[in-house]
Amino acid sequence: MMLLFYLAAAVAVIxxxxxxxxxxxxxxxxxxxxxxxxxxxxFYVLGAPLAAMLEAIVYAGAIMVLFLFVIMMLNLxxxxxxxxxxxxxxxxxIVPALLAAVLLGQLLYVLSGVEGMSxxxxxxxxxxxxxxxxxxxxxVELASILLLAGLITAxxxxxxxxxxxx
Amino acid sequence: xxxxxxEHGLILAGILFSLGxxxxxxxxxxxxxxxxxxxxxxxxxxxxxxxGSRWEQADGQIMFLLILTLAAAEVAVGxxxxxQMYRRFQTVDINVLSELKG
Numbered sequence: 001m002m003l004l005f006y007l008a009a010a011v012a013v014i015x016x017x018x019x020x021x022x023x024x025x026x027x028x029x030x031x032x033x034x035x036x037x038x039x040x041x042x043f044y045v046l047g048a049p050l051a052a053m054l055e056a057i058v059y060a061g062a063i064m065v066l067f068l069f070v071i072m073m074l075n076l077x078x079x080x081x082x083x084x085x086x087x088x089x090x091x092x093x094i095v096p097a098l099l100a101a102v103l104l105g106q107l108l109y110v111l112s113g114v115e116g117m118s119x120x121x122x123x124x125x126x127x128x129x130x131x132x133x134x135x136x137x138x139x140v141e142l143a144s145i146l147l148l149a150g151l152i153t154a155x156x157x158x159x160x161x162x163x164x165x166x
Numbered sequence: 167x168x169x170x171x172x173e174h175g176l177i178l179a180g181i182l183f184s185l186g187x188x189x190x191x192x193x194x195x196x197x198x199x200x201x202x203x204x205x206x207x208x209x210x211x212x213x214x215x216x217x218g219s220r221w222e223q224a225d226g227q228i229m230f231l232l233i234l235t236l237a238a239a240e241v242a243v244g245x246x247x248x249x250q251m252y253r254r255f256q257t258v259d260i261n262v263l264s265e266l267k268g
Binding site: 013017043048050054055070074131132146153157 | 170174181188189198200204205208211212216219223224225226228232237241242245246249250252258
């Protein structure tokens with residue numbers, strides 16, 4: 001499990017460096033997803049399975065898809081077809097594929113049912129849930145209000161201006 | 167097999183946070199800036215999880231959940247601002263915005 005932690009940490013750091021040095025925006029996004037997945041592995045190793053699942057589902061899934069949609073909407077690359085061809089031929093996908101292979105290997109290792117799944121004491125879903133809706137229920141309500149505000153703001157800002165506006 | 171030292175987790179969180187900060191400071195494409203902000207928020211969450219794991223309490227994960235919510239709301243608003251910016255200025259270069267007049 002120590003090895004899992006340090007491998008995932010190395011993957012996370014390399015992928016994050018990839019995010020900040022990439023010039024191609026979609027490549028950077030792929031590196032960012034890898035970084036988030038590596039951090040999810042770290043969460044699992046640290047004994048936080050709920051946080052690991054949420055990291056994979058919400059961060060690497062939902063938020064990154066949102067990024068992808070906006071990048072597609074902006075349509076930054078004008079010659080997208082040429083770009084696509086260059087990507088298929090180029091070597092840009094080799095490093096992300098290697099890093100993802102490391103994470104896949106870790107997943108298979110964990111799924112193979114080795115003794116001592118987690119180095120740390122697991123804090124399960126039930127412990128988190130009971131605390132979340134016990135002492136922290138006000139924070140949950142505040143988070144829901146924050147999400148509602150974010151939803152309204154995003155809708156208002158991103159909608160196309162009508163002819164009569166401004 | 168021993169427990170992972172808490173320092174190592176915090177060092178990792180620090181490294182990720184610094185990388186995100188470097189990204190925020192050096193990149194001029196606003197989409198990259200937003201991605202680097204995500205990296206920084208994620209590093210904060212990692213620090214909370216490490217601390218929660220050290221004391222074997224659920225509070226670290228709860229804080230992470232709240233950070234997750236914050237990140238989701240921040241990304242939604244930030245991306246819609248990017249869309250607005252692109253519509254008005256036809257660019258995602260943040261240096262263009264510094265030339266705004268009142």
